[in-house]
Amino acid sequence: MPEKVYIGPYRPQLVEPERFELLVEGDKIIDAKMELGYMHRGIEKLFTTRTYMQNLALAERICGICSGIHTLCYAQTVERLMGVEVPERAKYLRCIYMELERLHSHYLWFGILAHSLHEHEAFAKIMGEREIIQDLFEYLTGNRINYAINTIGGVRRDITPEKAEKIRGVLRTLKPLSDYIMSLLDDNGVFTKKTKGVGVLPRDKAIEVGAVGPTLRGSGVASDIRKDDPYAAYDKLDFEVIVEKDGDVHAKALVRARETYESMKIIEQALDNLPPGDISVKPGEPKVGEEVGRVEAPRGELIYYIRSNGTNIPERVKVRTPSYANNFAILEMLKGERLGNARTVIESIDPCFACTDRVTVVDVRTGKRRIIALR
Amino acid sequence: MAKISVYRFLSAGCNACDVEILECLVPRYGLANLGVEVVEEPEKANVLILTGAGTIKGEKALLEVYEKINPPKIVVAVGNCSITKNIFDKGYPIIGPPNKLIPVNYYIPGCPPRPQAIIKAIADILGVKIEEKEEFWKTPEGFRGRHEIDGEKCIGCGACAQICTADAIEVIDGPEKRIIRVNYGHCTFCAFCQDECPTQAIRLTGVYHLLTSDPRAARVENEVNLLSCTICGGTFFPEKQIEWALKRVVEEKVPIYKDYHDNIYNSMRICPNCRRKIENIKRAKILLTNLSERARRP
Structure with a gap:
């Protein structure tokens, strides 16, 4: 007799509130459903009550982890709407800031993965050494999270030669951390044992559910907006799209670990080739019309749609976040998985429910309830 | 005071405050050294840390969790969303701030507050002193902390209130004076006001220890004379x-x-x-x- 198991909504192990309804037989998950909406804040409505400039801070607060990339995508879309060309230097600076954000987001994910696998030593090391990026952000932008660095028409703070030197120094200290993470993922690593073969998402299934970002790249699909539809200065920078074939949690981890090296490569190149000039231009008037912009967030493809009626307040803003696209991959990966692995699988897409809770999917049927602790 | 067990509750924030609370657990900040542990069940906790503005969907859960917290039932609101709803103020599913639903004892303003601010605030609440070097507390140049208005320079034009992303700045006209009031408990610390100010009167300083027990006291004011x-x-x-x-x-x-x-x-x-x-x-x-x-x- 299959039994229903509920995870959440308020469980401190999962960083944010959400609710999973698993249909379990013995130890095996047969079917999975999810209920969202605990983080729903009505952001898309709020977007239409503020000016284009004020919306930057709102876009930033969709998600507190990949906050910078939201403002970048929003600003780029609005720039197209206004017909503003961003200075070359600002494009390079945007790449630097966003790759630093990718580094901090990926390291945070490894920290959470270590936490969910009960590798406390690895957790403490990764989270502790990751601090250096947060300090760097504070030094460069004035805040550790929610850095308010992008603006419509460019960036708000420049990178001086001494700041560039500091960034290089931080990258030098981060390389050993990436090496350490790679050692956890090699054949004898502690992560490998617990993640190999867990939560497999085959290539065709990944495409079918519309997964994006590292989740998709972990299933053998080379898809990266930075290469496919270059924005900022990515078309002038040399980097590789990391792909792993296996589709399990281990492959997703490997994709992220190898991407940290690529991010460092991008930052170093951008610092070396930083062109002189202004860092921002004055924004113009928005034209009547609509625009779609997309970027590669740390978690995958992020899409903004903005419709303008010519006033200083947007008429409609629609956000499609990567976690929303990846949620359907979780449900696919959970099927056939052992109940004990459920948490690892859920964390493997790096879910960010603050991002996702825009659409409320409610489907709670009455059934036998049992709260289990996921360990 | 006995051992402090903290239960975290997040409802409709951006997650950044939660990350910063987790950050406090790493050895560098050493939340554990203060005798504080983070627990996973409300029944085991005696302190509740709130983040987020509170939604309709989370209301019932919040009340349930508050019931289960053991005495002395200290509630600490971390971050501006849980103090004044911040930028989500007019969002339709937002019912907070949480102090409307349950009594809140302390507030730690910030968006998000630095881990140092959280550590210091918790130590202050416990009445413990933290031995740390100057280096630990220092903020870099250009840090966006509490506002400061230069009374000499401020002309009272209200440009800061116009650009403010979270309606944190109020312009109040009295019979003879105009008050420019910055409610930093409602602020996103984006520093647009600093950029827009025509006379460079408003500035975000390196002050970030903002613990308060009254959210209405979290403000900076300047008065200018009105012309007759x-x-x-x-x-x-x-x-x-x-x-x-x-x-x-x-x-x-x-x-x-x-x-x-x-x-x-x-x-x-x-x-x-x-x-x-x-x-x-x-x-x-x-x-x-x-x-x-x-x-x-x-």
């Missing part, structure tokens, strides 16, 4: 703003108006209502004719 109309006597405009505008127009932009400085100043001191009255039009007309002739002359 030379005809009706009613106040209508900040004195300094008129001087600033005059300086800009007469001295910097159109130097040939310099001779008419006093004339323009006098006509600017008439409130819009009086200016529209028929008996005052004549005076303005003479001035404008003089000015335009003067400007046309080579």
Whole structure:
């Protein structure tokens, strides 16, 4: 007799509130459903009550982890709407800031993965050494999270030669951390044992559910907006799209670990080739019309749609976040998985429910309830 | 005080405050050294840390969790969303701030507060002193902390309130004075006000220890005198703003108006209502004719 198991909504192990309804037989998950909406804040409505400039801070607060990339995508879309060309230097600076954000987001994910696998030593090391990026952000932008660095028409703070030197120094200290993470993922690593073969998402299934970002790249699909539809200065920078074939949690981890090296490569190149000039231009008037912009967030493809009626307040803003696209991959990966692995699988897409809770999917049927602790 | 067990509750925030609370657990900040542990069940906790503005969907869960917390049931709201709803103020599913639903003892403003601020605040609540070097507390140059308004420079124009992303800055006109009030418990610390200020009067400083037990006290104010109309006597405009505008127009932009400085100043001191009255039009007309002739002359 299959039994229903509920995870959440308020469980401190999962960083944010959400609710999973698993249909379990013995130890095996047969079917999975999810209920969202605990983080729903009505952001898309709020977007239409503020000016284009004020919306930057709102876009930033969709998600507190990949906050910078939201403002970048929003600003780029609005720039197209206004017909503003961003200075070359600002494009390079945007790449630097966003790759630093990718580094901090990926390291945070490894920290959470270590936490969910009960590798406390690895957790403490990764989270502790990751601090250096947060300090760097504070030094460069004035805040550790929610850095308010992008603006419509460019960036708000420049990178001086001494700041560039500091960034290089931080990258030098981060390389050993990436090496350490790679050692956890090699054949004898502690992560490998617990993640190999867990939560497999085959290539065709990944495409079918519309997964994006590292989740998709972990299933053998080379898809990266930075290469496919270059924005900022990515078309002038040399980097590789990391792909792993296996589709399990281990492959997703490997994709992220190898991407940290690529991010460092991008930052170093951008610092070396930083062109002189202004860092921002004055924004113009928005034209009547609509625009779609997309970027590669740390978690995958992020899409903004903005419709303008010519006033200083947007008429409609629609956000499609990567976690929303990846949620359907979780449900696919959970099927056939052992109940004990459920948490690892859920964390493997790096879910960010603050991002996702825009659409409320409610489907709670009455059934036998049992709260289990996921360990 | 006995061992502190903290249960975290997040409802409709952006997650950043939660990440910073987790960050406090790493050895560098050493939340555990203060005798604080983070527990996973509300039944085991005696302190509740709230983040987020609170949604309709989370309301029931919040009340349930509050019931289960053991005495002394201290509730700490971390981050501006849980103090004043911050930028999500007018969101339709938002019912908070949480102090409407349950009693909250302490507030830690910030968006998000630095881990150092959280650590210091918790130590202050416990009455413990943290031994750390200067280096630990230091903020880099350009850090966006609590605001400071330079009373000398502020002209009371309200440009900061116009650009403010979270409606944190209020402009309150009294009978004789105008108050520019920055509610930093409602602020996103984006520093747009600093960028927009025409006289560089408002500045975000490195002050970040903002623990308070009264969210209404979390504000910075500046008063400017309002000008009274030379005809009706009613106040209508900040004195300094008129001087600033005059300086800009007469001295910097159109130097040939310099001779008419006093004339323009006098006509600017008439409130819009009086200016529209028929008996005052004549005076303005003479001035404008003089000015335009003067400007046309080579």
